[in-house]
Amino acid sequence: MLYSIGDTFEHEFTYTQEQVNAFAELSGDKNPIHIDPAYAANTPFKKPIVHGIFSMAVISKVMGMEFPGEGTVYLKQVVEFKRPIYMDTKYKVQTTFKEVNRDKHTAIVTTNIVDATTNKIHLQGEATIFHPTKI
Amino acid sequence: MLYSIGDTFEHEFTYTQEQVNAFAELSGDKNPIHIDPAYAANTPFKKPIVHGIFSMAVISKVMGMEFPGEGTVYLKQVVEFKRPIYMDTKYKVQTTFKEVNRDKHTAIVTTNIVDATTNKIHLQGEATIFHPTKI
Numbered sequence: 001m002l003y004s005i006g007d008t009f010e011h012e013f014t015y016t017q018e019q020v021n022a023f024a025e026l027s028g029d030k031n032p033i034h035i036d037p038a039y040a041a042n043t044p045f046k047k048p049i050v051h052g053i054f055s056m057a058v059i060s061k062v063m064g065m066e067f068p069g070e071g072t073v074y075l076k077q078v079v080e081f082k083r084p085i086y087m088d089t090k091y092k093v094q095t096t097f098k099e100v101n102r103d104k105h106t107a108i109v110t111t112n113i114v115d116a117t118t119n120k121i122h123l124q125g126e127a128t129i130f131h132p133t134k135i
Numbered sequence: 136m137l138y139s140i141g142d143t144f145e146h147e148f149t150y151t152q153e154q155v156n157a158f159a160e161l162s163g164d165k166n167p168i169h170i171d172p173a174y175a176a177n178t179p180f181k182k183p184i185v186h187g188i189f190s191m192a193v194i195s196k197v198m199g200m201e202f203p204g205e206g207t208v209y210l211k212q213v214v215e216f217k218r219p220i221y222m223d224t225k226y227k228v229q230t231t232f233k234e235v236n237r238d239k240h241t242a243i244v245t246t247n248i249v250d251a252t253t254n255k256i257h258l259q260g261e262a263t264i265f266h267p268t269k270i
Binding site for chain 1: 157165169191193200209213214215216
């Protein structure tokens, strides 16, 4: 099956403090805004927020495992962090094929993360990807 | 101390297969290109490669912990994955202040990852960041 412009995929998810702590250990980014509720309480965010880079992990999962899935190679990512991602809150990744180049087997797909309840955009972005057989 | 255009920071690092496996578990992105040497041998990469998103974890660490450090908020990231990042290979993050907006306390910093031996660019990107007191 070849993906075409307009093909879309949606996936609901939640990050937990436990996952964020694990990413802090793994990356070495122990900025207290992500892991210390007392520190975060004195920031405009009021509560710990997910690392920007880690909030994109779900985009990696969707593209590497499901849409387009195995064999996908990342060429480029643009992302704007428009609102914070909090733990224990339901969000959705929404990704849609926007441009397709059949000769090069590449595509530009939108990669947005929206609040699953309010539909407000928290991460707005797009990825350029390569897939040898599905694009 | 206020950061200014031209201020630069460099940090050498290596990713291990163990770290990549941990990120695969944490993110759910178990694309075999990252974790299965037999599968990777049959791809143009020949060996497992670090997840694109996870290869950016070191950028998160540098900005959240060292340059500018605690209090940094990510507003935007653009990244091109120009060459793969392999495990057990020495790379350097190179980040330099390119534009500074003192009124908004925001800056654009380059966020490149280069091979520490050859100096070839593997990830080429830039981040827009906010810091209330250091920018």
